[in-house]
Amino acid sequence: MDGVYSSGQASSESELAARRADYDRRMNGMVELGGGKVAVYGAKPRPGEAGVRITQVPAAHPQESLAIRFFDGGLALRGQYMFDLFDLRSKTALNMPDGLVFYPHFRPGQVPFLGHVMSWEEAGRMAKSDIPAGEERFSLPEGVVVELRRPGMPPFYFEVPVREVVSSVNPATSIPFSM
Known part of the structure; x- marks a missing residue:
């Protein structure tokens, strides 16, 4: 050619x-x-798709019904979950409102990074105003504890789910021991 x-x-x-x-x-x-x-990485779940999990966020006011929605997003083999902000009443994904920020708290052995969790769109240098409604998405490794900060509210902590490992290996279980 x-x-x-x-x-x-x-x-x-x-x-x-x-x-x-x-x-x-x-x-x-x-x-x-x-x-x-x-x-395909980052795809949001379709209605009724299996494996979607939520963690409800304490409401800042009676009309609020927010949750963190976790979904595969093609990242299962990488030990990560995709997540977004989700309105339980309207059953729609939301973009992060101004003032809401996710901060990771990594466990020992996990590779940490400094600062807040960026959405894929923010990491790709997309202007917040250019992100289509409900399309903002985030990802973190399984088991990371995340702090959601909101103006006028105490921090809310949640954990990225951990998938059950299916294996043909039957490892021995350790038991408490003292000398």
């Missing part, structure tokens, strides 16, 4: 078709390497 381009552009319909066929062949080869599946 190196000879197809003179200035980086295909110069005829047949050259464009050849360029597209080469691209399709390479992309199909990559999909085959993945077992015929394309990994």
Whole structure:
């Protein structure tokens, strides 16, 4: 295909078709390497999807019905959960209102980072005003304790769920011991 381009552009319909066929062949080869599946990361759950979990957030006022919604998002093999802010009354995902911030508290052995938990959109340098309603999402490793800070409210702590490990190994259980 190196000879197809003179200035980086295909110069005829047949050259464009050849360029597209080469691209399709390479992309199909990559999909085959993945077992015929394309990994999708960050997808929000569909209504009724299995494995979705919630942690209800104490209400700041009687009309508020917030929860933290945890879902796979394609991150299970990486030991992480996706999560977002969710309105239980309207059953809709929300973007983080101004003033609400997540702070992680890592356990020993987990690799920590400093500062607040950024949404995927914030980490991608997307302006808050450009994030479509209900599309903001976050991710953290399983088992991390998270602090939600809200103006005028005490901090609320919750834990990212930990998936049960299914294994054919039956390890011995340790028991208390004293000398």
